[in-house]
Amino acid sequence: xxxxxxxxxxxxxxxxxxxxxxxxxxxxxxxxxxxxxxxxxxxxxxxxxxxxxxxxxxxxxxxxxxxxxxxxxxxxxxxxxxxxxxxxxxxxxxxxxxxxxxxxxxxxxxxxxxxxxxxxxxxxxxxxxxxxxxxxxxxxxxxxxxxxxxxxxxxxxxxxxxxxxxxxxxxxxxxxxxxxxxxxxxxxxxxxxxxxxxxxxxxxxxxxxxxxxxxxxxxxxxx
Amino acid sequence: xxxxxxxxxxxxxxxxxxxxxxxxxxxxxxxxxxxxxxxxxxxxxxxxxxxxxxxxxxxxxxxxxxxxxxxxxxxxxxxxxxxxxxxxxxxxxxxxxxxxxxxxxxxxxxxxxxxxxxxxxxxxxxxxxxxxxxxxxxxxxxxxxxxxxxxxxxxxxxxxxxxxxxxxxxxxxxxxxxxxxxxxxxxxxxxxxxxxxxxxxxxxxxxxxxxxxxxxxxxxxxxxxxxxxxxxxxxxxxxxxxxxxxxxxxxxxxxxxxxxxxxxxxxxxxxxxxxxxxxxxxxxxxxxxxxxxxxxxxxxxxxxxxxxxxxxxxxxxxxxxxxxxxxxxxxxxxxxxxxxxxxxxxxxxxxxxxxxxxxxxxxxxxxxxxxxxxxxxxxxxxxxxxxxxxxxxxxxx
Numbered sequence: 001x002x003x004x005x006x007x008x009x010x011x012x013x014x015x016x017x018x019x020x021x022x023x024x025x026x027x028x029x030x031x032x033x034x035x036x037x038x039x040x041x042x043x044x045x046x047x048x049x050x051x052x053x054x055x056x057x058x059x060x061x062x063x064x065x066x067x068x069x070x071x072x073x074x075x076x077x078x079x080x081x082x083x084x085x086x087x088x089x090x091x092x093x094x095x096x097x098x099x100x101x102x103x104x105x106x107x108x109x110x111x112x113x114x115x116x117x118x119x120x121x122x123x124x125x126x127x128x129x130x131x132x133x134x135x136x137x138x139x140x141x142x143x144x145x146x147x148x149x150x151x152x153x154x155x156x157x158x159x160x161x162x163x164x165x166x167x168x169x170x171x172x173x174x175x176x177x178x179x180x181x182x183x184x185x186x187x188x189x190x191x192x193x194x195x196x197x198x199x200x201x202x203x204x205x206x207x208x209x210x211x212x213x214x215x216x217x218x219x220x221x222x223x
Numbered sequence: 224x225x226x227x228x229x230x231x232x233x234x235x236x237x238x239x240x241x242x243x244x245x246x247x248x249x250x251x252x253x254x255x256x257x258x259x260x261x262x263x264x265x266x267x268x269x270x271x272x273x274x275x276x277x278x279x280x281x282x283x284x285x286x287x288x289x290x291x292x293x294x295x296x297x298x299x300x301x302x303x304x305x306x307x308x309x310x311x312x313x314x315x316x317x318x319x320x321x322x323x324x325x326x327x328x329x330x331x332x333x334x335x336x337x338x339x340x341x342x343x344x345x346x347x348x349x350x351x352x353x354x355x356x357x358x359x360x361x362x363x364x365x366x367x368x369x370x371x372x373x374x375x376x377x378x379x380x381x382x383x384x385x386x387x388x389x390x391x392x393x394x395x396x397x398x399x400x401x402x403x404x405x406x407x408x409x410x411x412x413x414x415x416x417x418x419x420x421x422x423x424x425x426x427x428x429x430x431x432x433x434x435x436x437x438x439x440x441x442x443x444x445x446x447x448x449x450x451x452x453x454x455x456x457x458x459x460x461x462x463x464x465x466x467x468x469x470x471x472x473x474x475x476x477x478x479x480x481x482x483x484x485x486x487x488x489x490x491x492x493x494x495x496x497x498x499x500x501x502x503x504x505x506x507x508x509x510x511x512x513x514x515x516x517x518x519x520x521x522x523x524x525x526x527x528x529x530x531x532x533x534x535x536x537x538x539x540x541x542x543x544x545x546x547x548x549x550x551x552x553x554x555x556x557x558x559x560x561x562x563x564x565x566x567x568x569x570x571x572x573x574x575x576x577x578x579x580x581x582x583x584x585x586x587x588x589x590x591x592x593x594x595x596x597x598x599x600x601x602x603x604x605x606x607x608x609x610x611x612x613x614x615x616x617x618x619x620x
Contacts, residue, residue, distance in 0.1 A: 031599075031602065032598065032599065032601065032602020032603070032605070032606065033602070036546075036547070039546045039547065040542065040543070040546050042546075043287045043542060043545050043546040044287075044542060046286070046287050046288070046289060047283065047286045047287045047542070047545075049289075050286045050287075050289050050290075051286070056289045057289055057290070057291060058289065059290055059291050061291070061294075
């Protein structure tokens with residue numbers, strides 16, 4: 001659509017080219033007042049053209065027509081979970097790096113603890129105040145667990161200044177499938193890296209287990 | 224069918240009055256009721272046209288700029304005027320503390336009254352003139368000039384420097400353009416030999432060789448005078464490129480600065496009704512009034528032709544607004560006094576020559592020469608004077 005419009009604009013002397021009206025009308029004539037007529041021809045050509053050439057009208061009629069967002073478009077952060085259960089598959093381990101790095105300090109985390117008071121590797125509270133968030137993506141860049149990513153949802157306006165702009169954990173948690181849908185390239189890259197890490201870890205664990213089973217041979221040639 | 228549609232408005236009125244008469248309503252009261260119905264119909268139609276124009280203007284301007292324009296309220300956005308009207312009525316009506324309250328209040332009323340009064344003398348169709356005046360054209364211009372007072376009242380009453388400047392510009396512009404407007408309008412009256420609008424329309428009836436309509440606009444003098452009248456009409460109805468009195472880039476909104484709510488809506492309405500009235504006058508004087516352009520098209524009733532022509536002229540006014548930028552005030556006045564006024568004299572003289580040379584082909588050519596020569600001379604003169612050249616600075620270098 002955009003390229004079609006570009007093409008329509010590049011006519012000779014800046015006048016739209018492929019219009020069914022005679023292109024060169026009046027352009028060779030010059031008499032007192034001919035400038036006014038040329039101007040009128042340009043406007044009427046645009047007027048008539050807007051009814052016949054759909055690519056002239058660049059307006060997106062928003063609620064009905066929605067823009068196809070570029071892949072890197074971002075609004076506010078969200079948390080990724082793997083699998084079906086948001087709580088079980090949550091990648092976040094409550095390391096609080098994002099909370100510390102956040103320039104406007106809009107992230108608020110409380111680590112979860114079991115009955116004994118031992119810290120668990122997951123947040124109990126994870127809030128992002130999107131009325132404060134400036135969409136800088138620093139939280140995404142610092143997260144070592146690929147757990148926080150930028151969302152593309154832009155329809156966030158509400159009648160309530162406080163409650164509905166404070167996103168809590170249930171609102172922030174979105175599935176990895178959703179992440180794949182909005183940022184396919186980035187998500188594939190992340191998944192590949194996580195998979196590689198897991199394999200490496202497994203290989204390392206297997207090697208360790210093997211080493212444990214067979215006590216290390218004494219080095220050959222040693223006395 | 225044609226006959227029926229042609230006479231439908233008058234027949235409907237007669238039928239209704241007949242029913243009233245059969246109930247024993249006295250004759251003098253019937254006359255008053257008849258007049259009230261005619262007034263109500265005319266005002267209703269023009270206010271309907273205003274509502275339509277306010278949305279169509281926005282849509283046409285949008286289309287010229289390759290946008291959609293208002294298309295949210297109702298089908299194709301046609302209910303937009305309703306939404307605008309509700310908004311206007313419910314808005315707060317502000318009056319500045321320093322304003323002359325009476326003048327400030329009266330200005331929109333004084334603006335509206337002439338705009339509606341001039342509708343009385345337009346011939347809307349065959350035998351459809353609300354008030355058949357012998358000096359209808361004179362009445363039109365005399366009453367129409369009342370709007371100038373209203374504009375100045377608005378500017379003075381607001382007690383605001385921008386309003387005042389806008390009003391002073393408006394007076395300068397309206398008085399300057401009134402002269403070419405009347406001078407060019409007079410040519411049609413002169414050729415028709417009457418100041419009565421219906422007689423002028425009648426003088427443009429019939430066809431040469433059975434297909435060329437005898438509209439005044441198709442003669443050289445009529446074309447020139449019609450064009451001058453059109454330019455004057457643009458200026459009189461304060462429309463772009465002559466919308467200096469409310470030039471928002473320098474004067475906020477001119478005389479409308481201190482008006483809000485329904486008073487502003489009244490000004491707006493009066494401006495549009497005035498525009499349609501002067502379009503109607505242009506159609507009556509030069510575009511053959513309610514006459515059909517070709518003989519076989521007379522199957523379409525005369526009032527539909529009049530309405531169609533008025534809408535067409537109004538469309539061209541919107542088209543011009545979409546095209547031309549606003550003038551500077553001294554250029555504006557110079558254009559009226561140094562170009563339009565001499566050209567309207569030329570058209571006047573040309574019309575006289577056309578009449579006395581027998582209204583034939585020779586007359587046509589003679590009349591063409593009389594308007595074309597001064598036009599080209601003016602063109603050469605102005606283009607040499609205002610040729611694009613290197614700017615010279617008198618003081619700063």
